[in-house]
Amino acid sequence: MHGVHGRALVVDLASGTAQPFPIPDDVFRRVLGGTGLATWLLLRFAPPRVDPQSPANPFVLATGPFIGTGLTTSSKLAIATTSPQTGFIGDSLTSSYFALVLRRTGFDALVLLGQAPDWSVLLVEDDRVSLRPAHDLLGLDPEETAGRLRAEFGRDLRVAAIGRAGERLVRFAAVVNDGRLAGRTGPGAVLGTKRLKAIAIRGTGRFPPVADPAAVARAARRLAERSLGPETAKYRELGTVANLVFFSRLGVLPTRNFAAGSFPAAETLAGERLATAHRADRQACAACTVGCEHHFRTTDDGPATTVRLEYESLFALGSLCGIDDPNVVLRAAALCDRYGMDAISAGGTVAWAMECVERGIALPGDPAEWPRFGDGRSLLRTLEAIGERRSPLGDLLAEGSRRAADIVGQGSHAWAMHVKGLELPGYHPRKLRAMALGFAVTPRGACHNRTSAYEIDFSERAGDEVDRIALATARSEDRSAVLDALPLCKFLRHCFDDFFAEAAELLRLVTGLAESAEELRTAGERIVTLKKLFNLRQGWTRADDTLPERLLGPDGIDPAELEALVAAYYRIRGWTPDGLVPITRLHELGIDPLLVPTTSGC
Amino acid sequence: MARDTSMLSVEFYGLPALLAGRRRVEATAPTLRALVQVLAERFPALLGTVIDPSEGWLNRGYVFVVDGRFTRDPETELRPGTEVLLVAAQAGGVR
Numbered sequence: 237m238h239g240v241h242g243r244a245l246v247v248d249l250a251s252g253t254a255q256p257f258p259i260p261d262d263v264f265r266r267v268l269g270g271t272g273l274a275t276w277l278l279l280r281f282a283p284p285r286v287d288p289q290s291p292a293n294p295f296v297l298a299t300g301p302f303i304g305t306g307l308t309t310s311s312k313l314a315i316a317t318t319s320p321q322t323g324f325i326g327d328s329l330t331s332s333y334f335a336l337v338l339r340r341t342g343f344d345a346l347v348l349l350g351q352a353p354d355w356s357v358l359l360v361e362d363d364r365v366s367l368r369p370a371h372d373l374l375g376l377d378p379e380e381t382a383g384r385l386r387a388e389f390g391r392d393l394r395v396a397a398i399g400r401a402g403e404r405l406v407r408f409a410a411v412v413n414d415g416r417l418a419g420r421t422g423p424g425a426v427l428g429t430k431r432l433k434a435i436a437i438r439g440t441g442r443f444p445p446v447a448d449p450a451a452v453a454r455a456a457r458r459l460a461e462r463s464l465g466p467e468t469a470k471y472r473e474l475g476t477v478a479n480l481v482f483f484s485r486l487g488v489l490p491t492r493n494f495a496a497g498s499f500p501a502a503e504t505l506a507g508e509r510l511a512t513a514h515r516a517d518r519q520a521c522a523a524c525t526v527g528c529e530h531h532f533r534t535t536d537d538g539p540a541t542t543v544r545l546e547y548e549s550l551f552a553l554g555s556l557c558g559i560d561d562p563n564v565v566l567r568a569a570a571l572c573d574r575y576g577m578d579a580i581s582a583g584g585t586v587a588w589a590m591e592c593v594e595r596g597i598a599l600p601g602d603p604a605e606w607p608r609f610g611d612g613r614s615l616l617r618t619l620e621a622i623g624e625r626r627s628p629l630g631d632l633l634a635e636g637s638r639r640a641a642d643i644v645g646q647g648s649h650a651w652a653m654h655v656k657g658l659e660l661p662g663y664h665p666r667k668l669r670a671m672a673l674g675f676a677v678t679p680r681g682a683c684h685n686r687t688s689a690y691e692i693d694f695s696e697r698a699g700d701e702v703d704r705i706a707l708a709t710a711r712s713e714d715r716s717a718v719l720d721a722l723p724l725c726k727f728l729r730h731c732f733d734d735f736f737a738e739a740a741e742l743l744r745l746v747t748g749l750a751e752s753a754e755e756l757r758t759a760g761e762r763i764v765t766l767k768k769l770f771n772l773r774q775g776w777t778r779a780d781d782t783l784p785e786r787l788l789g790p791d792g793i794d795p796a797e798l799e800a801l802v803a804a805y806y807r808i809r810g811w812t813p814d815g816l817v818p819i820t821r822l823h824e825l826g827i828d829p830l831l832v833p834t835t836s837g838c
Numbered sequence: 839m840a841r842d843t844s845m846l847s848v849e850f851y852g853l854p855a856l857l858a859g860r861r862r863v864e865a866t867a868p869t870l871r872a873l874v875q876v877l878a879e880r881f882p883a884l885l886g887t888v889i890d891p892s893e894g895w896l897n898r899g900y901v902f903v904v905d906g907r908f909t910r911d912p913e914t915e916l917r918p919g920t921e922v923l924l925v926a927a928q929a930g931g932v933r
Binding site: 466467468469470474478479481482485486508694696698730 | 849851852853855856861886887888890897898899900901903907908909910911923925926927
């Protein structure tokens with residue numbers, strides 16, 4: 237098979253040694269690569285019911301066949317591990333050079349097992365690995381860490397690092413490479429558990445040859461041209477921050493910990509206003525022609541700060557916390573980057589604490605230090621406390637909203653806005669039935685990236701009957717899984733007339749696999765089902781596929797309707813009414829050959 | 839000042855707002871297709887990026903919300919007082 241190396245490098249962190257691990261072509265045919273490959277490797281190497289914070293929890297970094305082919309937006313790295321937030325699969329994507337360099341080591345993936353004897357940097361140079369002591373790097377932010385290592389080992393080295401939040405095992409700590417964060421589900425905390433401050437990679441080999449180089453080059457040119465069309469102009473010109481004021485207008489902007497769907501001060505945080513008053517520059521990931529990454533600068537009297545801002549960080553650190561000052565939001569986003577924390581979970585957890593304070597529920601520590609809705613200084617102070625796990629309050633909130641509510645009690649679970657332990661992104665499900673379903677059932681918890689179900693709500697299909705909404709939601713998940721596996725950026729999805737057919741043709745040109753559109757769609761469903769199988773092994777139950785209490789009722793979705801949607805989704809997936817995956821369904825999807833019994837219990 | 843109820847309220851969000859240089863305008867048009875013509879004449883900056891001049895219709899990736907309902911049907915009838923939002927489909931899509 238073309239387009240892949242056919243092997244992973246499995247690293248034993250305890251000894252600092254590594255062994256190649258063959259990956260049969262059949263695995264790539266069934267799960268493609270990227271998130272699909274990472275999920276398969278996680279299932280293969282994780283013991284059942286693995287504790288996310290134990291050395292036995294594998295940490296997988298995987299590439300996909302499109303990386304290095306010249307196909308625009310394909311330089312994406314997939315990470316899979318067991319999430320310290322959810323206890324289920326934690327899969328996260330990050331972009332840019334790290335994925336390209338990993339691909340040039342001669343391996344499709346890295347699997348990190350065990351725990352380093354002391355704080356270390358894992359250095360991977362082609363097929364050689366070593367551990368470099370990392371005590372001199374502790375306390376540095378991810379960018380500083382990468383700078384030190386590249387100065388020491390060479391500029392061709394690429395680095396994925398954790399910040400202080402990862403060192404301190406903040407459950408929503410991110411892994412940061414090339415200025416991009418793999419933040420959702422807390423992979424940075426897993427690296428912290430493994431005592432890895434960073435992974436530094438140098439790959440000097442070639443990308444695996446593609447099946448039809450001339451045709452791939454032509455296809456890459458065509459895709460690049462399409463990526464510069466009107467379908468992606470919004471990402472280039474304004475970025476995702478444009479969503480905020482529109483969402484507020486529609487009543488779906490999470491505000492003050494989801495107590496409301498509109499923010500009276502939305503115009504002060506409007507993307508259009510940020511673009512005119514705060515814009516600094518625009519950047520692109522490696523091998524990307526879209527260039528969606530917009531940087532904004534502060535304009536107040538404080539220290540000058542420039543930071544990347546997306547809609548998700550804007551809502552989570554803005555309206556969700558009742559903050560209407562764009563300078564505060566920019567400083568908060570910069571803090572999350574510096575500490576290496578997922579901004580959605582950080583904002584969601586602080587918003588939970590703000591509501592506790594508003595309701596008169598005591599938090600640990602000095603009441604003068606507690607965060608309050610609309611109080612920018614308290615937001616910034618609390619984020620620092622979390623990133624450092626400083627003070628009893630910071631230590632509590634570093635656990636995320638679900639565990640913090642476990643500890644504080646007093647009914648505070650009612651406003652802990654998470655699914656499976658993962659805080660909700662910026663879509664208030666009050667008017668979004670498909671998104672409500674997507675949040676409830678997606679294996680990694682409340683997520684807008686593993687399902688683009690909001691597209692159904694924001695279309696003429698919004699009023700469809702339950703079965704059609706559930707079917708469209710499942711197909712949206714399948715498409716996202718394929719995009720994450722090839723990989724291609726989701727911002728390209730509107731550039732295709734028939735995504736599965738056109739992506740299948742690209743796959744044929746790269747790998748030689750002659751998959752039909754439906755077979756490629758099935759690969760997406762297979763990947764979603766593999767994630768589900770991992771969750772089942774971790775103890776998933778039907779009760780996990782739900783929404784926070786606040787959203788079940790007039791302020792969200794009718795519980796009976798959500799039940800009907802979930803039941804329809806299970807039927808469409810071929811699962812039992814309890815959400816279990818029958819053996820017959822594994823056969824139908826061609827998953828059973830992937831589930832090889834191993835000594836690790838897979 | 840009271841709003842003229844014989845007019846449509848048209849609101850721009852995201853890139854259309856940036857290009858038009860405003861959030862809200864009033865207009866008269868019997869259908870969305872006619873409204874697109876009106877907007878093209880009043881805001882030439884929308885041509886190319888938001889409106890396809892050759893088709894006289896929205897480019898793929900842009901959508902109207904008419905009284906709370908997402909649509910790309912150019913024959914959608916508009917009545918005085920109708921609220922129309924024009925937005926880039928980054929907040930979703932119709933495909």
